[in-house]
Amino acid sequence: ESPAVRVVIEAEEEPIAGSVEGQGLGTVALALGILGGLGVAALLIGAIMWRRQRPRREERKAPENQEEEEERAELNQSEEPEAAESGAAG
Secondary structure (H helix, E strand, C coil): CCCCCCCCCCCCCCCCCCCCCCHHHHHHHHHHHHHHHHHHHHHHHHHHHHHHHHHHHHHHHHHHHHHHHHHHHHHHHHHHHHHHHHHHHC
16 A cells, blocks of 8 residues: 655745736726726717707708898899890890
């Protein structure tokens, strides 16, 4: 019979510079997750606001264009009688 052999290996690992161990890793992951979520939320809100304001700008431009068209129509109407008068006089 052989006697019992017991082998014990003990190793002490030195932490690598800049590494995070244990609960610190979970905290960093949680903080990054929260910051990432807030960033995505901010982008979505910005995109929604931008899309809502874009049609309003087009609507604001439309009445200005109508006014310009009305002014052009008035100018054209005022020029037509003058052309008729000059044609009748000539």
